[in-house]
Amino acid sequence: xxxxxxxxxxxxxxxxxxxxxxxxxxxxxxxxxxxxxxxxxxxxxxxxxxxxxxxxxxxxxxxxxxxxxxxxxxxxxxxxxxxxxxxxxxxxxxxxxxxxxxxxxxxxxxxxxxxxxxxxxxxxxxxxxxxxxxxxxxxxxxxxxxxxxxxxxxxxxxxxxxxxxxxxxxxxxxxxxxxxxxxxxxxxxxxxxxxxxxxxxxxxxxxxxxxxxxxxxxxxxxxxxxxxxxxxxxxxxxxxxxxxxxxxxxxxxxxxxxxx
Amino acid sequence: xxxxxxxxxxxxxxxxxxxxxxxxxxxxxxxxxxxxxxxxxxxxxxxxxxxxxxxxxxxxxxxxxxxxxxxxxxxxxxxxxxxxxxxxxxxxxxxxxxxxxxxxxxxxxxxxxxxxxxxxxxxxxxxxxxxxxxxxxxxxxxxxxxxxxxxxxxxxxxxxxxxxxxxxxxxxxxxxxxxxxxxxxxxxxxxxxxxxxxxxxxxxxxxxxxxxxxxxxxxxxxxxxxxxxxxxxxxxxxxxxxxxxxxxxxxxxxxxxxxxxxxxxxxxxxxxxxxxxxxxxxxxxxxxxxxxxxxxxxxxxxxxxxxxxxxxxxxxxxxxxxxxxxxxxxxxxxxxxxxxxxxxxxx
Numbered sequence: 056x057x058x059x060x061x062x063x064x065x066x067x068x069x070x071x072x073x074x075x076x077x078x079x080x081x082x083x084x085x086x087x088x089x090x091x092x093x094x095x096x097x098x099x100x101x102x103x104x105x106x107x108x109x110x111x112x113x114x115x116x117x118x119x120x121x122x123x124x125x126x127x128x129x130x131x132x133x134x135x136x137x138x139x140x141x142x143x144x145x146x147x148x149x150x151x152x153x154x155x156x157x158x159x160x161x162x163x164x165x166x167x168x169x170x171x172x173x174x175x176x177x178x179x180x181x182x183x184x185x186x187x188x189x190x191x192x193x194x195x196x197x198x199x200x201x202x203x204x205x206x207x208x209x210x211x212x213x214x215x216x217x218x219x220x221x222x223x224x225x226x227x228x229x230x231x232x233x234x235x236x237x238x239x240x241x242x243x244x245x246x247x248x249x250x251x252x253x254x255x256x257x258x259x260x261x262x263x264x265x266x267x268x269x270x271x272x273x274x275x276x277x278x279x280x281x282x283x284x285x286x287x288x289x290x291x292x293x294x295x296x297x298x299x300x301x302x303x304x305x306x307x308x309x310x311x312x313x314x315x
Numbered sequence: 316x317x318x319x320x321x322x323x324x325x326x327x328x329x330x331x332x333x334x335x336x337x338x339x340x341x342x343x344x345x346x347x348x349x350x351x352x353x354x355x356x357x358x359x360x361x362x363x364x365x366x367x368x369x370x371x372x373x374x375x376x377x378x379x380x381x382x383x384x385x386x387x388x389x390x391x392x393x394x395x396x397x398x399x400x401x402x403x404x405x406x407x408x409x410x411x412x413x414x415x416x417x418x419x420x421x422x423x424x425x426x427x428x429x430x431x432x433x434x435x436x437x438x439x440x441x442x443x444x445x446x447x448x449x450x451x452x453x454x455x456x457x458x459x460x461x462x463x464x465x466x467x468x469x470x471x472x473x474x475x476x477x478x479x480x481x482x483x484x485x486x487x488x489x490x491x492x493x494x495x496x497x498x499x500x501x502x503x504x505x506x507x508x509x510x511x512x513x514x515x516x517x518x519x520x521x522x523x524x525x526x527x528x529x530x531x532x533x534x535x536x537x538x539x540x541x542x543x544x545x546x547x548x549x550x551x552x553x554x555x556x557x558x559x560x561x562x563x564x565x566x567x568x569x570x571x572x573x574x575x576x577x578x579x580x581x582x583x584x585x586x587x588x589x590x591x592x593x594x595x596x597x598x599x600x601x602x603x604x605x606x607x608x609x610x611x612x613x614x615x616x617x618x619x620x621x622x623x624x625x626x627x628x629x630x631x632x633x634x635x636x637x638x639x640x641x642x643x644x645x646x647x648x649x650x651x652x653x654x655x656x657x658x659x660x661x662x
Contacts, residue, residue: 108552133554147599152325157542161554165538168329192324214553227578244530294459299630 061086062107062218063251066115069106069273072154077113078100078273084251086217089244091287092253094270095294100253101141103270104220107251108138120217135159137214139221143207145226148196151206158213178213185209185239197298201232208239209312219250220245225259237263251268257298261285261309280308291315332603336594340608343391346617350387351379353621356548361621383520386511390617392512393579394521396526399605400613401586402593403533406601410472411594414587414651415572416642417473418453418459421583424569424576426483426490427451429503433490445525450571454563455479509580509635511620514648518578525574532567533605536560538599569594582635584642585612591649 065066069077077099084090092100106113109124117124119135127135145154156167156178164174181187185208190198195206196236204224211219221240223232234258241263244250254260259298260267260281266286269277271293277284282300290298290311299310351367351560352358356378358366360456365371366379397415404413427447436443462475485509492501539560542550547557575582589611595606614632620642623632 105548110548110551128555129556132551136552138549138552140546140548140552144548145544145548147544147601149599150324150328153541153600154545157545160538160542165541167541168325223609261357280589 058308059085061120062115062117063118064066064107065115065117067103067106068114069102069111070114070130071102071111071196076273077106079115080270080273080275081115081293082268082278083307084249085249086249087244089241089252089263089267090264090268091281092251092262093255093257093260094269095226098270099273100270101222104222104251104253106136107218108132108136108220128209130161133216135218136214137211138208139211139219141222141226143203145203148194149200150192150194151187151209152182152191153163153197153313154206155187155198155209155213158215161216170254177215181209181212181215183196184212184242191296201228201235204228204232204236205239208236215246218246221250222253223255224252225254225256233259234273257294257311261307281309285309293309317563328598332597334437335593336607336610339607341613343610343613343617346614346621347387347391350617350621351383351391353382353624354378360593365631365661373545381515385514386515386620387617388519389511389514389579391613392523392526393514393575393582394585394613394616395609396530396575396612397582397585397616398589399530399533399609400568400571400603401588401612402590402604402608403536403540403564404568404586405542405590406604407561408472409543409546409601411622412587412646412653413592414470414584415452415456415568415580416583417482417646418476418588419478420572421484421576422480422483422487423455424448424452424573425507425574425581426487427612428577429487429507431488432503433494433499433584433653442521445521445577447572448577449525449569452573452576453569455483458567460561460565487489507634507635510632510633511579511584511640512631514578522574522578525577529567529569529571529574529610532563532570536563537602537605540605544601546560580633582634583639584646585615585638587649588642588645589615591645 063083065081067077068075069082070152080103092103094100102111105111107117123134144299153167156164156170158178158181159170159174162174165168165195171179182191185205187202187205187209190202195203198206208224211221219240222241224236228236240252252264254298264281266278267281268275269284269289275290290296294311296314297312299312301308346358347364351363352360358375358379362371362377363566364374366375367384369376401414404415404418405411425448427450431443431447457476460477463471491503494500539550539555542553542555551557590608591613593604593607599605616638619637620634623634623637626632
């Protein structure tokens, strides 16, 4: 699959409260790819992202860009992984631009009103990429759910990290905004980032991802291109459903159909 | 919206904030001078400035420099510390109802100080007093945050704060109950009400180092508060060491509040009110709110301390009583405003 992997996990394991949430997960992923992380509820998808972002202690090893994750200082790690948690939470009604500018914190630019030129340009690029220029000055609380998710994406893009980790970025969005978010992330991958997306939407995963990782009970049970990774066998064993499978406009189509 | 428009709105917001800051500084300076001029002997602002710099009669100099100046300095510093602590706690917890007094910090600090006095371990002018107050304040905020846990909702924080301030109050009452010296009890009871009266430069020296240290710690974390707007996970992923930040904020608040309580007794609700007054003017950015909230806290405490001298009454009203009388209805108003969040149990 890869010539030069940027992000490698070997024997990754996470134990939370005495329970093994992730077990012996290994993969190698390279830049320029969109990777979807799928699996039933409780399979360990969010935990895997959190372990990669260094938010939970993990066993095994993670290498990013040739360095061991455990050897990186907090700021350096923050420059390599941009993490978008579930829910796009913002606790104060701040202007959209100030929120996007927080993405420059790992680079030492801490005041949104006084960004050094290099950081101001990064913020601008991120806002253009996520298409949030038009409500730049509006408070986040005045925006719709779809607009808010785009601001959250812009904040993540502003880090300009090689790896983007997004936890269910399409949850609670209408179909149009779901496609919009996935297209934006696809675009970031095409521009050279490694984008990892947790999602329950197998249809979106199949259509937009280059690679799909299937987690089940904390183990990586399948990985590969969408139609390989989400084989009929896996759909049955892991998700316990059957699916309609097809190809449309040269993209994989998978529609969950019936429980089995 | 074009890039120029974006930058223009950023600039306009910066200019407005600068204007508000300048106005706050002017208000605090005027209140400071008023605090030097108002009392049993009324002095005009010009006389005050004159006496401050060594002019005027000997009596005027003594009144301004030795009686009223320490009081005004303490009013400024303690008010600023309380406003700053409130803004910092609200930033840390992403919660507009956080404040030192609702978390029982001043009450706990008072218990620490009262214990030292009652045990006869130190007289009221020794550094043991702020020391004990700081330790007690640290323990109380630490326990509160440990009980409430991460991402705690309003309800849990307020309930835990209520429990801790009740416990501190009960412990203080117990100490007074067991004390064998009725005069000491009376003195403690009055001191608990919170006052800046009859404070000397000895008191200023007792409180100021701790208040300054606390303020420096809290202000040094200002950028982290802003990043924390995105929640603890996102902040951590952006390079904020959230556990370290919590410990620093608790230490800063404990140093400041402990130092303040040791000389003034408990003065409540300034930490809650000050950031709220500033939000409509400054915006919600928790980093930008710190200094304006400190200035607003100074203005509030200086005004309250002037008011207790002007309000006609048979005996002196304590400034701590006045701030609570004004602060509690404000708190009720905030509860009413945050009702929905409280009912839902989410912040």
